Amino acid sequence: MNSSFQIGKVMGIPLRLHITFLAIIPWIALIFGSVSMPDPFFGKTYGFGAVEPPLVRWAYSFAFAILLFVCVALHELGHSYVARVNGISIRSITLYLFGGVAAMEEIPREPRLELKMAFAGPGVSGVLGILCMLLYSQSAAFLGEEHPFSTLLLTLGVMNLILMGFNLLPAFPMDGGRLLRAYFATRMPYVTATRRAASLGKMFAIFMGILGLFSFNFLLLLIAFFVYIGASEEEKATAIDISLEGIHVRNIMSSQVQTVGPNMSLRALMDLMFREKHRGYPVMDSGALQGIVTISDVQRVPDSQRDLTTVGEVMSRKLFVIGPEEEASAAMKMMQEKGIRRLPVMEEDKMVGIVSREDLVRAIELWSERQFSERS
Numbered sequence: 001m002n003s004s005f006q007i008g009k010v011m012g013i014p015l016r017l018h019i020t021f022l023a024i025i026p027w028i029a030l031i032f033g034s035v036s037m038p039d040p041f042f043g044k045t046y047g048f049g050a051v052e053p054p055l056v057r058w059a060y061s062f063a064f065a066i067l068l069f070v071c072v073a074l075h076e077l078g079h080s081y082v083a084r085v086n087g088i089s090i091r092s093i094t095l096y097l098f099g100g101v102a103a104m105e106e107i108p109r110e111p112r113l114e115l116k117m118a119f120a121g122p123g124v125s126g127v128l129g130i131l132c133m134l135l136y137s138q139s140a141a142f143l144g145e146e147h148p149f150s151t152l153l154l155t156l157g158v159m160n161l162i163l164m165g166f167n168l169l170p171a172f173p174m175d176g177g178r179l180l181r182a183y184f185a186t187r188m189p190y191v192t193a194t195r196r197a198a199s200l201g202k203m204f205a206i207f208m209g210i211l212g213l214f215s216f217n218f219l220l221l222l223i224a225f226f227v228y229i230g231a232s233e234e235e236k237a238t239a240i241d242i243s244l245e246g247i248h249v250r251n252i253m254s255s256q257v258q259t260v261g262p263n264m265s266l267r268a269l270m271d272l273m274f275r276e277k278h279r280g281y282p283v284m285d286s287g288a289l290q291g292i293v294t295i296s297d298v299q300r301v302p303d304s305q306r307d308l309t310t311v312g313e314v315m316s317r318k319l320f321v322i323g324p325e326e327e328a329s330a331a332m333k334m335m336q337e338k339g340i341r342r343l344p345v346m347e348e349d350k351m352v353g354i355v356s357r358e359d360l361v362r363a364i365e366l367w368s369e370r371q372f373s374e375r376s
């Protein structure tokens with residue numbers, strides 16, 4: 001599950017690397033160490049393929065790959081810095097194959113702040129690109145255009161400008177999608193703005209996909225797919241977040257909780273589940289919560305042994321609980337992260353209720369029903 005690891009801290013924010021990133025650094029070094037590409041517009045050469053001897057060639061290629069990674073990290077830190085000075089806490093930044101993701105405590109619902117935050121990343125990339133280009137002109141003048149150090153600065157500059165351009169594409173999950181949403185959100189409700197920005201992103205992805213299909217460009221197809229998924233995910237996440245806003249666990253939990261004892265047999269538990277149509281029960285022993293037992297715990301025991309096996313033997317003792325005053329969206333997040341379907345609600349060591357995924361889904365459905373009737 002934990003496929004990323006921490007490499008350090010910047011501005012107090014843990015910087016994490018996803019394992020895909022370990023593969024990408026040698027891969028980028030390999031690509032840029034193998035090509036020597038004069039571009040058709042300016043006749044400049046990118047890549048280190050022509051650098052001799054090989055040792056110098058690969059040293060430059062790896063230095064380039066690592067510097068590129070530093071530039072991606074700086075892009076993410078740009079977003080995080082603006083978030084931080086506006087009072088939003090950042091839990092961590094994870095660098096993936098396709099870029100970075102900053103995990104924020106909360107996503108701002110303030111269009112102006114989101115505009116600033118979304119723009120900060122491409123802004124950093126743009127500044128880095130221009131800086132590299134300026135340094136390149138100096139290096140070209142002193143060391144010569146063909147010197148590998150000049151090539152390094154030029155290639156890094158162009159890559160940063162591409163990173164800026166790519167991220168300004170008006171589609172989720174790129175920064176451009178967020179910019180577009182923030183722009184829409186200044187003149188309409190947030191969910192509507194997200195929906196509109198997401199559908200524009202999807203149209204854009206379909207257009208890219210068709211282009212990729214006809215030009216047999218596999219990379220373009222892949223990016224189109226990635227953009228399409230990103231747009232749909234963002235739309236869904238925002239709708240859920242907004243519809244659970246202001247709802248606390250206490251408002252949606254069931255306070256009549258049927259519990260079972262650890263000595264109950266699995267046969268009796270199955271009968272109870274069948275009668276009450278519940279798929280999981282908290283297990284209580286002399287007033288204290290001991291664990292939780294679900295239908296999947298029962299299914300692990302063969303039918304012939306269910307008379308002799310007790311709930312206490314199969315229940316899961318690892319308990320995740322939530323307080324009644326916490327936000328419903330926090331319950332949703334916890335269930336998703338831990339892959340569970342129900343959470344006991346605890347208040348000062350006492351179980352006061354239980355909240356399930358079904359309760360959350362019902363809250364979301366009721367909310368969208370209300371939205372719909374308000375609109376029509």
Ligand SMILES: [Zn+2]
Binds near residue numbers: 076175
């Ligand atoms: Zn960005």
